[in-house]
Structure formats: C-alpha cells, structure tokens
Amino acid sequence: MDPRYSEQAEAFRERIKAFLADELPTDWAGIGALPKPEALEFTRQWRAKLNDHGLLAPAWPVEYGGSGFTKLEQVVLVEELAKAGVPAMGASDTFSMKMAGGILLRWGTERQKQHFLPKILSGEYLWCQGYSEPDSGSDLASLRTKAERDGDEYVITGSKIWQTRGREANWIFVLARTDPSAPKHKGLTFFFVPMDQPGVTVRPIRMIGGAPDFNEIYFDGARTSADNVIGEVNEGWTVANSLLGLERGDEAATNPIQFRAEFDRLVDMARELGRLDDPVIRDRIADAYIRVETMRYLGYRILTGVLSTGSIGPEASISKLQWSEYHRDVTRLAIDVLGPDAMVLEGRPPIRGYRADDPGAPNSSASWVGALYNGVADTIYAGTSQIQRNILGERVLGLPREPLSPRP
Numbered sequence: 001m002d003p004r005y006s007e008q009a010e011a012f013r014e015r016i017k018a019f020l021a022d023e024l025p026t027d028w029a030g031i032g033a034l035p036k037p038e039a040l041e042f043t044r045q046w047r048a049k050l051n052d053h054g055l056l057a058p059a060w061p062v063e064y065g066g067s068g069f070t071k072l073e074q075v076v077l078v079e080e081l082a083k084a085g086v087p088a089m090g091a092s093d094t095f096s097m098k099m100a101g102g103i104l105l106r107w108g109t110e111r112q113k114q115h116f117l118p119k120i121l122s123g124e125y126l127w128c129q130g131y132s133e134p135d136s137g138s139d140l141a142s143l144r145t146k147a148e149r150d151g152d153e154y155v156i157t158g159s160k161i162w163q164t165r166g167r168e169a170n171w172i173f174v175l176a177r178t179d180p181s182a183p184k185h186k187g188l189t190f191f192f193v194p195m196d197q198p199g200v201t202v203r204p205i206r207m208i209g210g211a212p213d214f215n216e217i218y219f220d221g222a223r224t225s226a227d228n229v230i231g232e233v234n235e236g237w238t239v240a241n242s243l244l245g246l247e248r249g250d251e252a253a254t255n256p257i258q259f260r261a262e263f264d265r266l267v268d269m270a271r272e273l274g275r276l277d278d279p280v281i282r283d284r285i286a287d288a289y290i291r292v293e294t295m296r297y298l299g300y301r302i303l304t305g306v307l308s309t310g311s312i313g314p315e316a317s318i319s320k321l322q323w324s325e326y327h328r329d330v331t332r333l334a335i336d337v338l339g340p341d342a343m344v345l346e347g348r349p350p351i352r353g354y355r356a357d358d359p360g361a362p363n364s365s366a367s368w369v370g371a372l373y374n375g376v377a378d379t380i381y382a383g384t385s386q387i388q389r390n391i392l393g394e395r396v397l398g399l400p401r402e403p404l405s406p407r408p
C-alpha cells in the first residue's frame with residue numbers, strides 16, 4: 001500500500017485549498033462552531049456555492065451537470081472540505097445526490113436521467129429512503145409493501161418506517177413487492193414515488209435524543225408512473241443492493257478526519273477535567289487513538305481498492321463495523337470522562353444527527369450525550385453490526401450460511 005497521492009492529485013488539492021481560502025472568512029473555525037440555525041443556513045448557501053463552482057457533483061458525468069473528476073480528485077475534494085470543516089453536500093443529499101442520483105447514473109434510462117438529475121442537483125427534488133418496514137429491517141427482502149400495475153401507473157399500499165429526513169423530502173425511493181408468488185428476493189421492484197399526493201402520509205417519530213428528523217410513511221393507494229420504475233420490474237433487489245454500496249470511497253476519506261477531530265476534543269476535555277491522571281481513562285484513550293488511526297489506514301486501503309477496481313469489496317462491511325463500533329465506544333468513554341456532569345445537560349447537542357459532530361463543535365455535556373445517542377444509532381442504520389459480521393463470516397471467510405428465515 002502506498003498512501004501517497006499522485007502529483008496531479010496534489011495539484012488538484014492546491015486548487016481546492018485556494019477555493020476554500022477565497023470563500024471562507026479568515027476566522028473560520030468550522031461549521032460545528034455555529035449555532036444550529038446558522039449552521040443550517042450556512043449549509044444551504046454553501047451547497048449552492050459548491051454547485052456554482054462545479055464541486056457539488058464531482059463524480060457525475062459532465063453531460064448531467066457533474067464535473068467528471070477522477071476518483072482520486074473526488075477523494076481529495078472531500079478530504080479538503082472535511083479538513084476545513086465545511087459540508088460536501090446539503091442536508092438531504094445523502095439520499096438525494098448520493099443515493100437517488102447514484103442509482104440513476106447506474107440504472108436509470110436516458111429519459112429518467114434527463115428528467116431527474118438536474119432537479120436533484122438544483123435541490124428542487126429532495127429524497128428519502130423507503131426500505132425498512134415495521135417487520136422488515138435486517139431481513140429487508142421479507143418486506144410486504146405492494147405495488148400493483150394499473151394502466152400506466154403503479155398503485156402502492158403498505159408502510160415504511162425509520163425514514164430519515166422524510167418530512168423535507170418530496171420524493172421517496174421505495175422497494176415494493178410486485179410479484180407475491182415469486183421467491184422473496186425475486187418479486188421486488190424499485191420505484192421513485194412523488195410524496196406530494198393524497199395516498200402518502202408522513203408521521204414523525206421523535207428519537208431518544210430529541211432529534212425530530214425520523215418518520216414513518218404510509219402508502220394508501222399512492223400512485224407513481226410506470227416510467228418511474230428504476231431497473232427492471234421484479235429486479236429491484238439487485239438495484240436496492242447496489243445502492244447500499246454507492247460511493248464509499250469518499251466516506252473512507254472523511255470518516256478518519258471527522259472522528260479524529262472528535263477524538264482530539266475528547267482529549268482536551270479529559271485534560272480540562274483533570275481525568276488524564278486516571279490510568280483506566282488513559283488506557284481507554286490510548287485504545288481509541290489506536291482505533292481512530294487504524295481507521296485512517298483502512299481508509300487508504302479502501303481508496304486504493306476503489307481506485308484500482310472501481311468497486312468496494314468486503315472492506316465496506318469491515319469499515320462500517322470499525323467506525324460505528326469505535327464511535328459507540330468512544331462516546332461511552334466521553335460520558336465516563338464527564339462523570340456525574342453528564343447528568344446535567346449544558347451546551348448544545350450535535351448539529352449532525354449521525355456520527356461525529358462537525359469540526360469546530362464545542363465541548364459540552366449536551367454535545368457528548370447527543371454524540372452517545374448517535375453512537376448507538378450508528379451501529380444500526382445501513383446494516384447492523386450483527387449483519388455486517390454475518391456478511392464477513394459467510395461471504396469473506398466462507399463460514400456456513402445461517403438458515404434462511406421462512407417467507408412471511
């Protein structure tokens with residue numbers, strides 16, 4: 001493994017640094033230093049600025065409004081944005097740009113690309129993800145939401161749950177059953193569905209930490225055009241799975257930067273509270289340091305893999321397990337460092353609902369307790385730790401497969 005970047009990539013880095021120096025105030029401390037309303041407004045304006053400078057869709061082909069940067073240039077871009085403490089996308093763009101946009105580029109027809117991609121880029125269409133159901137999470141293929149053909153449309157009936165950012169979204173991508181007689185992985189279809197219609201009801205779910213961006217979504221005769229099927233009818237499982245592996249290269253680059261900034265903040269807090277003399281705390285901090293640095297090298301390995309093969313292999317599961325379990329453990333350590341102070345919430349909770357708070361975030365009890373809640377959620381969404389271990393055991397180590405659950 002050679003962790004050095006090419007001269008061309010380093011020249012590109014200088015270009016991005018110059019852009020950041022031009023656009024950010026000299027006393028910029030990172031978006032985490034702003035109060036939440038200002039951080040949200042900054043993100044909205046920053047997204048438009050990235051778009052104006054061709055930096056919002058670095059991976060998309062030029063004909064669809066992207067910049068067609070190389071993989072390495074994309075990685076350098078997200079590295080520099082993360083180091084500067086500015087977002088690489090808007091608040092809903094994990095679902096809009098990365099997932100809906102990425103799936104269109106991979107599976108969309110020319111008509112679908114021409115229609116949807118410009119509206120995703122402009123922010124007119126905002127998306128959420130309609131996979132999980134009350135009885136289908138880890139065993140996603142057991143889902144029951146059904147879609148029936150009616151002329152030029154499909155009629156969708158059923159319910160989804162845990163839709164992050166579901167209330168801001170005006171489109172949802174939905175995995176639904178179109179052939180109930182087929183084996184469970186074979187009768188599913190992937191749809192784009194407009195949410196602004198009478199058959200769609202969104203109900204909020206408040207998370208334990210108070211964050212309001214979780215939802216359940218009911219489909220009661222909701223309609224979508226047959227032109228909004230992505231991929232082939234009854235082949236939705238393949239489409240849905242390809243989405244789960246989209247664009248992990250930039251995550252491998254940003255995770256170590258964000259988690260390292262959070263780790264440094266933890267060490268500062270332990271020093272301020274006089275906890276660095278406690279040998280057990282010191283030992284746990286040393287362990288966290290080793291894990292966060294190992295994450296950086298795994299990131300390099302993923303980048304090397306992605307850059308050379310164009311797709312990510314078992315590293316996706318290794319990485320998800322590593323960063324999410326690290327984050328769960330390091331946030332528990334932070335609560336132990338705080339001690340009884342953790343019971344009195346002072347300061348502001350994290351701006352980000354998942355993973356580490358943004359660079360520049362203040363050190364406070366509310367910030368660390370919020371990070372602890374994020375740490376628990378991190379080991380669940382995008383495939384739980386147990387499911388990642390199953391994947392590694394069965395598909396990488398070749399251990400015997402566990403018995404399949406019976407069809408619902």
Ligand SMILES: Cc1cc2nc3c(=O)[nH]c(=O)nc-3n(C[C@H](O)[C@H](O)[C@H](O)COP(=O)(O)OP(=O)(O)OC[C@H]3O[C@@H](n4cnc5c(N)ncnc54)[C@H](O)[C@@H]3O)c2cc1C
Nearest residue numbers: 129130131132136137138162163164377380381382384386
């Ligand atoms: C913060 C957050 C955001 C989310 N956002 C979205 C979203 O936007 N859209 C969306 O569709 N979904 C979303 N989800 C849902 C998420 O994908 C599911 O919660 C997850 O897949 C687990 O499913 P479940 O909650 O039904 O748990 P279950 O599948 O019921 O699992 C319960 C427990 O059993 C374990 N388990 C289950 N099966 C096995 C097995 N075969 N072997 C070993 N252990 C097993 C699990 O690991 C878990 O510990 C989100 C979840 C969270 C926490």
